[in-house]
Amino acid sequence: MLCGKGMVAIWNGISEAGRLDFYQWHIHEHMPERTGIPGFLRGRRFRAADSETHPEFFTLYEVEQFDVITGDEYARRLNAPTPWTRRATSHFINTSRGLARVLSSNGPGPGGALATVRFQSAAADDQQAVDELSELVHSITPLPLLTGAHLCKADEEATQARSAESEGRTDYDAPPNWFILLEACTVESLEEPIQAVMQHPLVRDAQVGRYVLEYTRLKTDAAAG
Template structure:
């Protein structure tokens, strides 16, 4: 199960010349800073398992509640980006970031690979998607499956960290995450036809990512 009732889900690519700085910054400053915010519980970064998954990176921050993501402590960090943050994010490409409520979360724990699905659907489809997520969590070698819905207003709040960036796309409306011991266990989950029948408006953006790094709760001083 996810470690909280809300999450920040971020997909991004990075330029070849920005890759080394991205890794150094993300490992040694940024994830520690984010997980140090009161109410943030865990940060995990994943990278694409192959070239069919785009963009290359997926980062998930799990938080106590949606109020944490809309609160002053997080806003203070977004509006006071470090010099390293400003420099590292210049290499970002194809970024999509959603502040989301966790509607359903099932499973026994975190897995080594993550399937992400981004899509639009009618608001009344929550119960149908929740049932699909609950079923997926019982599949062989699947360790968890989760349904999230993005808060569009919260996700699109302007901040100093966004200033001067042209890599940021619209946040996804709906998100399904499934995690497992291996990518093969995730491959048969949530076929497009099943999601369309459940209420998805179009085929989802699908990606499969392997876990690179986990950061648990830290003390952080700006």
């Protein structure tokens, strides 16, 4: 299961010119800063597992409750970007960012492989989508080598809020709407649950990414090893 009831989900590419700086910034400044915010519990970065997955990176911040990411402390960080943040994010490509609620989270723990399935809902209303898609993620959790299945929905108002960190950036693509995260022990074991999600009648215009875990940041002192 995920650590909390809310998340910041970010898909992004990076230019070759900014790649090394991105890694250094993300590991040594950005993820420690974000996980240091009260209510932020864990940060994980994943990299594309195949050439068909775009954008290349997926970063997931898990928070205790959704209101953590609509609160004053997170807003203060977004409105005071460091010089390194401005430099690193200037090399971002095809960024899609969503502040989302975790509607259903199942499974025994995190996996080293992850699939993201972003989609539009064909349900008559959100409650139908929550009910039927929650049943879906619950039903696929026992599949072999799957360690987690999570249903999430981005909050449009919170996601679209502007900040100093996003000011002047032209790399943003459309934000996610509904998405399901699938965690597993191997990339190969993601295929059966991906197909189950793709074939569900409420899942429309799906975009699938397959990723492997690169880095995890827990809530520790920024100076810790």
